[in-house]
Amino acid sequence: MRQFVFEDITSEEVARRTGVYTPLTDSVRQLLDAAIRTEVDPDTIRAAGELIDRATAMLRSAQTDGPHGVRYTADGTGMPWGNPAIGIRNAIAPPMVVTRDGDRLVADVVLGAAYEGPPGLVHGGICALLLDHILGEAASAMTGTLTLRYQRATPLGAVHLEAEVVATAGRKLTVRGSMSDADGITVTAEGIFIAPRLTMTERPDDREGP
Numbered sequence: 622m623r624q625f626v627f628e629d630i631t632s633e634e635v636a637r638r639t640g641v642y643t644p645l646t647d648s649v650r651q652l653l654d655a656a657i658r659t660e661v662d663p664d665t666i667r668a669a670g671e672l673i674d675r676a677t678a679m680l681r682s683a684q685t686d687g688p689h690g691v692r693y694t695a696d697g698t699g700m701p702w703g704n705p706a707i708g709i710r711n712a713i714a715p716p717m718v719v720t721r722d723g724d725r726l727v728a729d730v731v732l733g734a735a736y737e738g739p740p741g742l743v744h745g746g747i748c749a750l751l752l753d754h755i756l757g758e759a760a761s762a763m764t765g766t767l768t769l770r771y772q773r774a775t776p777l778g779a780v781h782l783e784a785e786v787v788a789t790a791g792r793k794l795t796v797r798g799s800m801s802d803a804d805g806i807t808v809t810a811e812g813i814f815i816a817p818r819l820t821m822t823e824r825p826d827d828r829e830g831p
């Protein structure tokens with residue numbers, strides 16, 4: 622298993638990099654939405670595609686060999702920036718911003734056209750992704766089993782997620798959670814999460830951020 626990577630940078634440097642990458646990811650997210658919803662003519666689509674290819678080449682002129690990885694600083698700040706649920710460098714992520722409310726983790730997120738499954742409704746796999754993530758984060762552990770009950774369809778738009786550890790037995794944690802819209806719960810989730818034996822490593826190379 623690829624290990625968590627320690628990166629020896631200050632909180633100011635984390636904030637600086639966040640300020641650099643977040644607007645780029647927001648732009649890519651807008652691009653995803655525009656690509657789904659545009660009704661411009663084919664010539665305009667071709668011209669836009671060429672511009673996007675040029676931007677992609679600019680970004681690829683210096684990049685990591687593999688994924689971003691999950692990096693941590695000395696004060697425990699996590700940088701899971703490629704994560705598809707919460708990653709600030711991943712335009713696939715809504716992004717979900719998870720906060721603590723007592724014993725529960727909670728998140729509010731708006732799911733637009735990029736998350737559509739049935740017409741006007743959230744794709745069931747997206748519900749699973751977001752619930753897997755928030756339950757996993759509540760446990761700080763790897764998903765062993767995850768059971769979802771889709772009680773009713775989730776309309777695209779604003780959704781609320783919650784997760785809470787309800788039992789612990791050694792490295793096994795039972796976590797429950799839900800997704801809801803303004804009218805109440807749409808999906809409930811229960812999972813067994815296994816806390817792995819992980820060690821942090823020194824940063825394996827000298828890659829610098831921008």
Ligand SMILES: CCCCCCCCCCCC(=O)SCCNC(=O)CCNC(=O)[C@H](O)C(C)(C)COP(=O)(O)OP(=O)(O)OC[C@H]1O[C@@H](n2cnc3c(N)ncnc32)[C@H](O)[C@@H]1OP(=O)(O)O
Binds near residue numbers: 758792793813815816
């Ligand atoms: C990381 C920080 C993230 C922190 C940040 C959080 C980000 C959240 C991310 C979302 C979560 C994910 O998507 S995680 C990615 C998706 N999940 C995975 O890829 C997991 C793949 N599976 C594995 O890596 C492994 O099978 C593990 C880690 C689940 C278990 O392996 P292990 O650590 O060797 O455990 P093992 O000794 O076999 O078993 C320990 C105990 O757990 C039980 N057990 C083992 N597997 C399972 C299982 N699938 N379902 C139920 N129970 C199980 C055993 O019966 C045993 O119980 P007993 O005999 O002791 O009673």
